[in-house]
Amino acid sequence: MPVDLDSLNLSMGKKARMYNLFYAHGPGHGMGMFLPVDQGLEHGPRDFFANPDSQDPDFEMRLAEAGNFSAIVFQIGIAEKYCYSYAGRVPLVLKLNGKTEIPSSDEALSPQIAMVEDAVRLGASAVGYTLYVGSPKQSEDFVQFSRIRLEAERMGMPVIVWSYPRGRAVEEKGGQLTSWAIEYAARVAAELGADVVKVNLPEYSAEKHARTPKEYSSRMFSEEEAVRRVVAAAGKIPVLVSGGSQVSDEDVLHKAELSIKCGATGLIFGRNVWQRQWDDALRITNRIREMMVEYRQR
Amino acid sequence: MPVDLDSLNLSMGKKARMYNLFYAHGPGHGMGMFLPVDQGLEHGPRDFFANPDSQDPDFEMRLAEAGNFSAIVFQIGIAEKYCYSYAGRVPLVLKLNGKTEIPSSDEALSPQIAMVEDAVRLGASAVGYTLYVGSPKQSEDFVQFSRIRLEAERMGMPVIVWSYPRGRAVEEKGGQLTSWAIEYAARVAAELGADVVKVNLPEYSAEKHARTPKEYSSRMFSEEEAVRRVVAAAGKIPVLVSGGSQVSDEDVLHKAELSIKCGATGLIFGRNVWQRQWDDALRITNRIREMMVEYRQR
């Protein structure tokens, strides 16, 4: 579903930057296709083994330009050192928090490592924030997020929230991939003031579904219905669907089409793009963009 | 009991905003009827299953206008994205803290997610704050509240406190629905500087009452007396009675009338209103308002 910028009561700065992401670049017409490259921090260099070229952030920068992505997503260090020569041509989403996968994620919290001020200084079009909904450290997370939200509001900077259910208590109630958890996370992002929300798609598991609250465990949703429900849970907030670990062409395209068909405003696929060789990465990118254009024209 | 704005030593800004809530909108004449919609954060989308329309905050916005509520209560994200076209017509109470129900509530604390500055910017008529009286994290809560209280004082913004006994130690002494706990919570809100306090009504249980301090456990209160005591515990501070989970028409109306009769200044019923279909929701709203008008005229 294309984002309607006039319906969101955005400040002028936010509207201008959202326009840059959803209209001036990428598939445009209110749709978005983002290239996230924060896995070097989140998972470490092991994610680059599948395609050794991908270890050099310039590979992804070139890909973002050649594949006409709406924006590339980097952490501050990479953004500062690698984006200068692409400034203006490829929009930047500056990720503001992050962590390694080394310590336990039972009490997950993604600490702030860059400021809205950095994003402004680098000419970014939005900031990204990972929110771990339901984590025992949720309180700290909400407070950390809210300071960023306010700062972003003052500076007219859109906030994209990676809204992920996470931590012990989520696992006890069925886990991070249940409809219950993902819909809840989408709503939380909307309640807290996200301008765009990034979610994972639910994955059905009978055993896990049974552990969710009774409103959910007593119902079954089809695959499409489950996706539509997540989009609905976010309300007016545009939804980006996350790609996750690398899968087959068929599966990538299915996920992309399913998302767009069920109301998502865009896709944010990283490893499924840059873990492929250059040509292959461009090819899948083009197929996805064409699919988005098709849906837009319906 | 209608609120007498001149008896509370309010700053000019607070008085003007309180007038907006208790005189210019809703039942008026010093009485209030509020529509809270923070359950999407507190409980998640499962609260919308009873009436799927309610998942769209615009449903509640329209209801607040059509039902002539004193104000609607939203979290920051929903307020920013959904209230613009109703600005001025439906007063806003901006909730400043909140949490999900996912992590354990043994050490409940509701973290700050919006600032008084946000409320001012959005033209809100008051801010809302959930205080968990008696929680092991009470110290943090008091400090967090006090910063908000001071900021609100400086900006002339009334503070409505959701004053809820909560946490391990409360449970040990009889729990959050005893007269002891609710009266204590009402007084704490008054001591800390609430301008309005929102409470639950006590529910008598012999077993639980027996665990409260001897001043309470050695006495019995009638249903009306128990409610009057809560209102008295808050002193000059106007009391709003909370609706809780959905119950029958009869029970809703009984609770509403009992509250008003025993001195409450208003009602703040959410699920009991918007978990009903549109017509039904309006009907119950009108009956409650009529009841309030009746009492006012006595």
Added chain:
Amino acid sequence: MPVDLDSLNLSMGKKARMYNLFYAHGPGHGMGMFLPVDQGLEHGPRDFFANPDSQDPDFEMRLAEAGNFSAIVFQIGIAEKYCYSYAGRVPLVLKLNGKTEIPSSDEALSPQIAMVEDAVRLGASAVGYTLYVGSPKQSEDFVQFSRIRLEAERMGMPVIVWSYPRGRAVEEKGGQLTSWAIEYAARVAAELGADVVKVNLPEYSAEKHARTPKEYSSRMFSEEEAVRRVVAAAGKIPVLVSGGSQVSDEDVLHKAELSIKCGATGLIFGRNVWQRQWDDALRITNRIREMMVEYRQR
């Protein structure tokens, strides 16, 4: 012992406000008689059962005026809503921190709930602070206090410290009512920068005394000696003696006289005053004031 304002190197603002408390109101001539009303927060409404009128803070306000107290002590919420019409006539001591009795006091800490700025705005004559000497959270307490102390210094606002030994480690060494603990607490308040210190009187118990450090456990003090020692431990800092829970007329008067005779600068009796009916409360107040005047004239 009357306070000699010129011997304390007070700033001009502090001197003016201390004069208001110890000379312009109450028994005067350097002596003080304070009416503390923070029990609604510290213990909850159960403290008002003995005299239901006392639940309304206006009862204590009228009492403070009729009984010619040096000042009334309130928390911020009560001060803001109840003191306006008495402004100037009855000095206010604004309590800046407080807690409920609900969570465990093993690691007692009384969080800040109002600021020196609030006291200035409300025209208060002093601020009050509860310090839990020896608590495992002593570090946080000292830091919290010190920020207040500095702010009060800048604003010329006297600081009255409720200096109470508290917490696990104190209990192990004999407990909060031993001479050791109370003298130590008095000295700590003086070291940290109190302008006035409020203490409890020691209560002798052979078993507890035996657990105190050898300098104490190897000695015995008479009742008077024990009180004089506490006053001496505070050095130049004027000492107010706390009343504690309600006792007989005889016991109240004994405690009052003992304190004054042994060097205290004043009394701060709450429940022993306002848990009585109006006439009875005024009567005991007058007897205490007369006793203070007598001692002053010797």
Added chain:
Amino acid sequence: MPVDLDSLNLSMGKKARMYNLFYAHGPGHGMGMFLPVDQGLEHGPRDFFANPDSQDPDFEMRLAEAGNFSAIVFQIGIAEKYCYSYAGRVPLVLKLNGKTEIPSSDEALSPQIAMVEDAVRLGASAVGYTLYVGSPKQSEDFVQFSRIRLEAERMGMPVIVWSYPRGRAVEEKGGQLTSWAIEYAARVAAELGADVVKVNLPEYSAEKHARTPKEYSSRMFSEEEAVRRVVAAAGKIPVLVSGGSQVSDEDVLHKAELSIKCGATGLIFGRNVWQRQWDDALRITNRIREMMVEYRQR
């Protein structure tokens, strides 16, 4: 070893204040003799039993003047109330942190209770800070110290560090009186930016020495060598030797002479001075000062 103020790259404010301590007052000629009186906070009034007069800080103030000490050391509360009439005549070192001995010292941390700003306001010549090297709370301590160090740098205020090994991990490796621990603490103070460091002297114990790191446990140091090593560990930073609990005349004088002979810049003896009666205290003070003068003249 007299301090050479020109070799330390001090700011002008620090140089002027250090001159006041080490040249204009006390033994002078670059040597220092300090009178610390923070035991009322650290140990409580029990330290005053040996000489009841000492409980009145004016006793120590008079002693500091009569005995021509380089400075007296007080906490903020005592400094504000007791030093005014001696201002200019007796330099003040304002201690900025402190704690009671009541809670466990396994995780020792001495919280900040006064600010550099207080020291400036009171005309102090230096500030004092207790650093617990090796404590599990070392991180907090370093951060707290560093803020003070920076503030002191900006205001030209010398910082004297009480550098004490402390806490569980120190005990496991031989304890706070081993050469290993004391030399390490002296170096840490120098690394962190002390202008002067106060240390305890090592006390040899075969059992404890054996638990220190192999570089130490494989060597033996004579008494003099052990002291010289501590002085050397502090490098250019002048070292003050701490007195500890009261001992015989002979032992005091031995410790004083040993320290000066082995390179210390001064002594900071508290209980060994003021736990004596006036005449006796002056007598020992004079003998120590004469000894320092003698060494200076060699």
Added chain:
Amino acid sequence: MPVDLDSLNLSMGKKARMYNLFYAHGPGHGMGMFLPVDQGLEHGPRDFFANPDSQDPDFEMRLAEAGNFSAIVFQIGIAEKYCYSYAGRVPLVLKLNGKTEIPSSDEALSPQIAMVEDAVRLGASAVGYTLYVGSPKQSEDFVQFSRIRLEAERMGMPVIVWSYPRGRAVEEKGGQLTSWAIEYAARVAAELGADVVKVNLPEYSAEKHARTPKEYSSRMFSEEEAVRRVVAAAGKIPVLVSGGSQVSDEDVLHKAELSIKCGATGLIFGRNVWQRQWDDALRITNRIREMMVEYRQR
């Protein structure tokens, strides 16, 4: 690999200071040779036993000048007291955090003890920061680092990150010397915004390698390949190789050559230099510099 200052999008201040380190001093031509002297804090004086002269920081200062190092690395206290007379001649890298080895390193965190402002005031050419990647306190570390990073950005001060895998979770996955851990740490420093990264070289151990993630444990790297991989993991960020504890001449030179050959931009050897006598230290320094010059000329 010489650093190409124009490729890094540095601010003018950072470029000027990096030029000072990598061109105006030391081996120059984009290469660096640093002399770190923070072991007095990290390990204590025991590190000075091998060469007692080294305890005096002036020894290392003279060595840094005579050996033409790119810069000397000191903590704030040593920098302030020992560098004045070398100012301008020997560049300073001011280390901003540090800790002792006394408390457990299971939850390692190196607290901030100096500010970027200190570095600016002292005319430093860069600041140093130790980041413990993977520690349970990683969140605090990232936040602490990021504040420094932003401050350094504002002041044009380059940041050199000591990026060390550390803590329980790292040990469980093979430990701090595996290729997995070191490459991850290098990448994390780059992601977070290091301008230069200091790493240890991997040390192969079959048992430990087996515990690393499958991408690593399923492969073997030659010694050179392992070093090249670390350099590649840091991307554009220049890599300095750490010396570690003292080893033989042969081993030092092998490590130095291996590093330079495999792409490192420089060396940062401390104990392997200053734990030697003056002549020996200068000799090894000269041999290393000659080797770097040779490689530069290829």
